[in-house]
């Protein structure tokens with residue numbers, strides 16, 4: 309027992325088990341049934357979710373997933389596994405000891421129960437929970453916390469726990485983003501404008517105290533500063549709206565359409581809220597939003613991949629782990 313000083317639980321959102329209507333329906337039922345994600349009273353929301361949304365949305369979303377599905381499965385999960393292996397190797401090299409690292413998803417598999425049991429079986433009594441969300445939002449990081457509490461509720465003897473709330477302004481995160489942009493410019497050339505497109509949340513959530521937009525603004529500003537960008541050379545927008553209410557603005561799709569109409573020569577697009585490429589980047593940014601820009605009259609459109617398992621990203625995660633496990 310207690311062979312490793314601590315273990316790490318990396319957590320991401322979750323993804324369907326297959327790009328099929330039934331698997332996507334199961335996934336969306338769990339995800340959109342979480343009150344952290346949709347805060348409407350259950351008596352009002354659950355009939356809409358089960359009576360309308362889960363009948364209409366899954367076939368369309370399953371097609372989108374099929375278009376990005378890889379041999380190893382969903383990109384979010386495949387990249388998550390690579391991040392897990394790379395972080396384990398990096399921690400072993402940096403700390404000179406074997407640190408168990410497990411991947412868990414808030415929704416679906418691998419579940420937090422599975423990851424927690426694997427850590428217990430490795431003899432771990434202290435767990436650092438590291439949600440792969442650089443910017444805090446109650447809809448994502450807050451949901452990880454709730455799901456973790458549920459996963460641990462049958463556990464008679466809790467592990468000691470620490471939780472990374474956010475890393476939106478961590479110097480190593482900012483530098484990893486800046487380095488990936490510089491490298492992209494060197495390889496593919498530089499477009500006249502850089503767009504930071506973040507996953508949105510309803511505006512109402514931010515007004516109620518969710519700090520997410522402030523975190524996004526800080527990340528974008530720090531990366532722009534690291535790159536020495538003039539204010540007119542970059543902008544920040546929000547993508548991936550869901551439902552009819554107002555979400556954080558400006559919207560990515562409207563902005564790209566307007567830039568296309570203006571005849572902007574080209575745009576580089578990066579999405580710093582995603583630690584791993586997924587449906588929202590590989591389909592929504594790579595395909596859908598590219599179409600809005602070029603069909604409206606815009607020039608070159610270049611998507612800069614998420615940090616995924618880049619060396620600088622894994623190093624940054626290892627630094628976060630070292631920093632948050634001091635004294636363990």
Ligand SMILES: C=CC1=C(C)c2cc3[nH]c(cc4nc(cc5[nH]c(cc1n2)c(C)c5CCC(=O)O)C(CCC(=O)O)=C4C)c(C)c3C=C
Nearest residue numbers: 321322323345369384445447448507509550581586587588
């Ligand atoms: C009210 C609905 C949603 C909120 C709020 C929301 C916040 C949020 N989500 C992410 C990260 C991801 N979202 C992904 C997919 C996705 N998101 C929503 C809805 C909300 N997200 C839906 C319905 C879906 C599924 C696709 C669809 O039906 O359109 C993913 C991709 C997962 C994958 O399998 O590839 C990620 C990652 C963040 C960071 C965030 C708030 C900050």
Ligand SMILES: [Fe+2]
Nearest residue numbers: 321507548588
């Ligand atoms: Fe989402």
Ligand SMILES: [Fe+2]
Nearest residue numbers: 548587588592
């Ligand atoms: Fe989307």
